[in-house]
Every structure is written in structure tokens, then in C-alpha cells.
Amino acid sequence: MRFTIEKFRISRMELIYFGLGVLLLLLWGIVASGQTGSQTARVAKGSALQQLEVYREYRGVRLGMTATEARAKLGEPTMKSDEQDFYIISPTETAQLVYNAQKVVTISADYTQGVGAPDYKSVVGDNLQLRPDGSSFKMVPYQSEHFWVSYNKSAATVPVVTITIGTLK
Numbered sequence: 001m002r003f004t005i006e007k008f009r010i011s012r013m014e015l016i017y018f019g020l021g022v023l024l025l026l027l028w029g030i031v032a033s034g035q036t037g038s039q040t041a042r043v044a045k046g047s048a049l050q051q052l053e054v055y056r057e058y059r060g061v062r063l064g065m066t067a068t069e070a071r072a073k074l075g076e077p078t079m080k081s082d083e084q085d086f087y088i089i090s091p092t093e094t095a096q097l098v099y100n101a102q103k104v105v106t107i108s109a110d111y112t113q114g115v116g117a118p119d120y121k122s123v124v125g126d127n128l129q130l131r132p133d134g135s136s137f138k139m140v141p142y143q144s145e146h147f148w149v150s151y152n153k154s155a156a157t158v159p160v161v162t163i164t165i166g167t168l169k
Contacts, residue, residue, distance in 0.1 A: 054145075055122060055123040055149050055165070056149070056165065057165075058107045058163075058165065059073060059074060059095075060074075061073050061104060062104070063105065063107065063147055063166075063167055064103055065103070066102055066103060067082075067085070067097075067104070068102075070085070070097055070104050071085070074087055074095065074097075075087075077097075083098065083099055084098050085097045090116070092111060092112040092115040093109065093110070093111055093112070093116050094110045095108065096108045105166065105167045106164065106165070107164065107165045108162060109164075110161070110162050111161040111162075111163075113159060114153065117163065118163070120136070120138070120151045123151045124139070124149055125138075125140065128153075135152070135154050136151075136152070136153045137151065137152045138150065139151075141168060142168075143168065147165060147166060148165070148166050148168055149165050150162075150163070150166075151163055152164075
């Protein structure tokens with residue numbers, strides 16, 4: 001059986017789309033579980049103000065930037081569309097940008113085994129919610145600036161740290 005470059009590219013793209021779908025489902029699960037009303041997911045106004053630096057950008061990309069501006073910061077995406085871009089930054093780091101009317105509304109970065117991920121304290125402060133399965137999570141809303149930041153570390157055999165910045169509605 002002979003393999004052609006075209007066949008390899010199709011298989012690779014299918015694998016990337018599958019991976020993107022899994023990451024989106026994981027993100028959806030994180031957001032859904034973070035909105036269960038648990039006390040650690042809610043942050044008092046004073047707590048958000050106590051952080052000296054707010055984690056509000058990823059590699060120079062901020063919420064509200066145009067797709068063109070974001071692509072200028074991160075380069076050409078691995079997968080590109082009007083609604084979303086997917087980047088493979090390194091073997092252990094991927095990023096997704098979600099657009100609404102060509103403006104960045106969500107930024108999500110995944111770090112396999114936590115390699116290259118910023119410390120959770122610099123993203124969401126202290127007091128991560130530790131779950132029984134060994135995973136950890138915290139979401140911090142910044143109501144006055146209309147965005148939120150979350151930090152999630154999975155409890156998988158190969159843990160993934162996901163940091164997400166999203167627009168509040």
C-alpha cells in the first residue's frame with residue numbers, strides 16, 4: 001500500500017479537527033462545571049481587586065482584537081475560519097481563538113503536562129478548587145471589565161492545563 005502526501009494531509013487534518021473537537025468539549029465541560037454555583041467559582045469584588053496584575057492576554061492577543069490583529073501576533077493558524085482559529089504553538093502548547101463579528105471573544109490555551117503554563121496564582125490568584133478526582137479549577141470574573149479568566153488542570157494520566165479568557169455577556 002502506498003501513501004501519498006495528499007492522503008497524509010487529509011489524515012492529519014482529520015486528526016487536528018478531531019483534537020479540536022475534543023478540546024472544545026473539554027472547554028464546554030469546564031465552563032459548565034464552573035457554573036454550578038460552587039463557592040470557589042464565585043469571587044467577591046474585593047478579591048478580584050486584590051490581584052496586582054490581571055491575566056488578560058495570551059502572547060499579546062487580547063479580547064476585542066480583530067482576527068487580523070490576532071493573526072499578526074500569533075502568525076498563520078494551523079486551522080483558520082471566520083469563527084475560530086486553532087494554533088499549534090509547540091508539541092506541548094496549543095491555542096484557540098474564537099471570533100464573533102471578526103473580534104476575539106474567547107482565548108483558550110492548553111499546555112500538555114503543564115509545560116510552559118503560567119503559575120495558577122498569576123492567572124487566578126490563590127485558592128484553587130481541588131476536586132476529588134485530583135483536578136483543580138478556578139474562574140475569576142471581572143465584571144467591571146466584562147471578561148473572565150479560568151484555570152483548569154485535568155487529572156488525566158497526561159494532565160492538561162487549560163487557561164481561558166472569555167467575554168462576559
